[in-house]
Amino acid sequence: MxxxxxxxxxxxxxxxxxxxxxxxxxxxxxxxxxxxxxxxxMALNSFVTKDGGEMGRAQVVQAQAAGLEPAVEMNPILLKPTGNATSQVIVLGKPVRNMGAKEYHLNFNTTAxxxxxxxxxxxxxxxxxxxxxxxxxxxxxxxxxxxxxxxxxxxxxxxxxxxxxxxxxxxxxxxxxxxxxxxxxxxxxxxxxxxxxxxxxxxxxxxxxxxxxxxxxxxxxxxxxxxxxxxxIPEEDSVALEERKCNVLRQDSGNKLDIVVVRLPHISNFTDFDALALEMDVELRYVEDEEKVGQPDLIILPGSKNTIADMEFLEQNGLAGAIKNAHVNGVPVIGICGGYQMLGEWLHDPLQTESNLGSKKGLGLLAMETYFEPEKITTQVEAEVCGTGSFLASCRGQRVTGYEIHMGRTTLKGDLQPAFYLTKRGGKECSEWDGAVNDKGDVLGTYLHGIFDNDEFRRHLLNVLRQKKGWAPLGESTASFALxxxxxxxxxxxxxxxxxxxxxxxxxxxxxxxxxxxxxx
Structure with missing residues (x-):
């Protein structure tokens, strides 16, 4: 024992x-x-194991510290808040259903x-x-x-x-x-x-x-x-962002790239950006105020557990307009998972899978629509860069890894091109497309969490931003994230x-x- x-x-x-x-x-x-x-x-920061199970990110970090492959048994019950005292209940890596706090505590939890x-x-x-x-x-x-x-x-x-x-x-x-x-x-x-x-x-x-x-x-x-x-050390949940939050660029950051991550009310997997924060030439800011967005070198829309509600938040507090204005003025935008969905023209939730708001207009920066479905995709993937434009053209064919956690299915319209070509899903060979990139290449979206953990890909994106500012590119990543x-x-x-x-x-x-x-x- x-x-x-x-x-x-x-x-x-x-x-x-x-x-x-x-x-x-x-x-x-x-x-x-x-x-x-x-x-x-209870956390919105989650991870997908090799066998496709979803578990809390904190136990993933602890498993890494122990030298182990993460397994859902390390975190058998995961609660992912969706808003209004409601959470998605996940047991042994698989979603059961959304439950209110009263139902969960009075009728369900002790049965586990x-x-x-x-x-x-x-x-x-x-x-x-x-x-x-x-x-x-x-x-x-x-x-x-x-x-x-x-x-x-x-x-x-x-x-x-x-x-x-x-x-x-x-x-x-x-x-x-x-x-x-x-x-x-x-x-x-x-x-x-x-x-x-x-x-x-x-x-x-x-x-x-x-x-x-x-x-x-x-x-x-x-x-x-x-x-x-x-x-x-990666933190458990977005409460840690209170200590990290930096709404304005520091005066001593003149030799660094100014990268803004929009802090959504239902932000998930904010550790997607830990690898960026480690780079010596990056100043990473989390903002939730339109006036603090400014004209950064890059805006990132992160994942969300309630994409439609968070899109409504962007509109109500002026962040949607600030993001679109910044892009008109030359600021590139990248969206991850829920953030990727918000870049499109429409978000539809006819079955109220994530929200009771029905349909919602997106930012309209990519010609695509997303429909939310009850079945959740949770899988690790391997992919190749296939997109064009300023970010991706010069690294086409580069291999990356990541993982998917989403209930939305996104359809590209017209001649909008995918960003990645999936070669493996859950360890099995596949031939599928992921994400999207506009013609100019300055709006990029993907369902792949952990994309910035890929050292070569991360440094390539940062060097594109450096060259745009007239700075010399760095030969390699200033930090291997895993090491x-x-x-x-x-x-x-x-x-x-x-x-x-x-x-x-x-x-x-x-x-x-x-x-x-x-x-x-």
Missing amino acids: ARTIMLQGTSSNVGKSVLTAALCRIFKQDGFKVVPFKSQN LGVIEDCLKKFHRQYEIIVIEGAGSPVEVNLKPRDIANMKIAKMADAPVLLVADIDRGGALASIVGTLELLDPDERDRVAGIIINKFRGDLDLLRPALEFIEQKTGKPVLGVVPYFRDFS QLERDFDKLAEVVRSSLQMDLLYKIMGVERGERSWAIS
């Missing part, structure tokens, strides 16, 4: 996902077969406990350590009896719990004491330690508070993890390892020294 450890938070966004990734990398470095697990995740238990049993057989992430807070008293993400799972997995608090937001000590006070006695006993996360300042000045919290709660503080900025992510995992592990009492953590888990540096007792 695998040993387990679970991270629960005093609230959402305290850093549980990143710390889980850190522990996965640490245990991997120490020679263990380790796997991440989160029973229920068997699925969750089966996944845990499988991992107990296959791995030595399971690192489990909770969701939100374990003491939401209105939801606690039907909570399938925190203490029920800790008991099911027989996992000791580490309580994580974010000291950067203030009130961390009170939140720790309050959380422990609201737990049932047996749940409180299961909490084996406390982690203080995102600390800035002098640790010596914090020590009296640490001593107080240990005396007050009777729980050891395993460590204080510093707030770090010199490396980046940079591996380096960042190792940096993260180093920071967290040096911040925690690792001997105590291993003792809590029941792992003792053995023939390897550590062994399961």
Whole structure:
């Protein structure tokens, strides 16, 4: 049987996902077969596995930290908010249906406990350590009896719990004491330690508070993890964009390409742009105000979980006009998935698959229409660039990889040309078209998430933008996204390892020294 450890938070966004990734990398470095697990995740940032299942992006990142291929069993229940307290419910990678919060919590979620238990049993057989992430807070008293993400799972997995608090937001000590006070006695006993996360300042000045919290709660503080900025681990959901949001170009960015990503209300898969942010010649801005769009070097419309509603948002707040005006003045526009759909002339949802708004005019930058259908396409793909124009003509034939997550089917009109030729879908040979590009080549759309993770393709697009400004192209990408992510995992592990009492953590888990540096007792 695998040993387990679970991270629960005093609230959402305290850093549980990143710390889980850190522990996965640490245990991997120490020679263990380790796997991440989160029973229920609510996120618009998702990923498609090799077998076509959809799962939360956070568990994908954790799997990468553990050196594993992502699998839907790592995140058996995924909730993708669609608006109006409604989410698409995905079980073991496949959509069930859209449910309101009341229906989900009162009639559905506890029926999934068997699925969750089966996944845990499988991992107990296959791995030595399971690192489990909770969701939100374990003491939401209105939801606690039907909570399938925190203490029920800790008991099911027989996992000791580490309580994580974010000291950067203030009130961390009170939140720790309050959380422990609201737990049932047996749940409180299961909490084996406390982690203080995102600390800035002098640790010596914090020590009296640490001593107080240990005396007050009777729980050891395993460590204080510093707030770090010199490396980046992909975040779980768009709440992280609040820290990243940069509406205006910084004054020190004169030698960088100004790339604007429109922050949609239902933005999904915003990690599509992490690779761009790593490039030394890129300043990436997320904007939700028409006045902040300006005249950037590129505008990107990201994916959306509710394309029609987000198109309406663009119109109502003036962003649609700002995007079209910028394009008239020479700014290229790229759309990914839902953003690609918005570039067309019409969006139709006759079956109210995504929205009850029916049909909606798009931006009209590409001659095409999209119809939404109940069947969801989730697949990994391989493709070749086949489009023409300023962005694609000089890289035709270049191979790229990505993945699709969409319910829309888009039809090109007239002589509008596709952007990519799909050669493999789900590992099987195919011969299909994807995306579209206009004659001039300055409006490009695709259903392929992860397209910017392709280093050669990403650098080509950026060099087109550089040449347009009269700058010399760079010979190669300033960062290999995959290699940079591996380096960042190792940096993260180093920071967290040096911040925690690792001997105590291993003792809590029941792992003792053995023939390897550590062994399961």
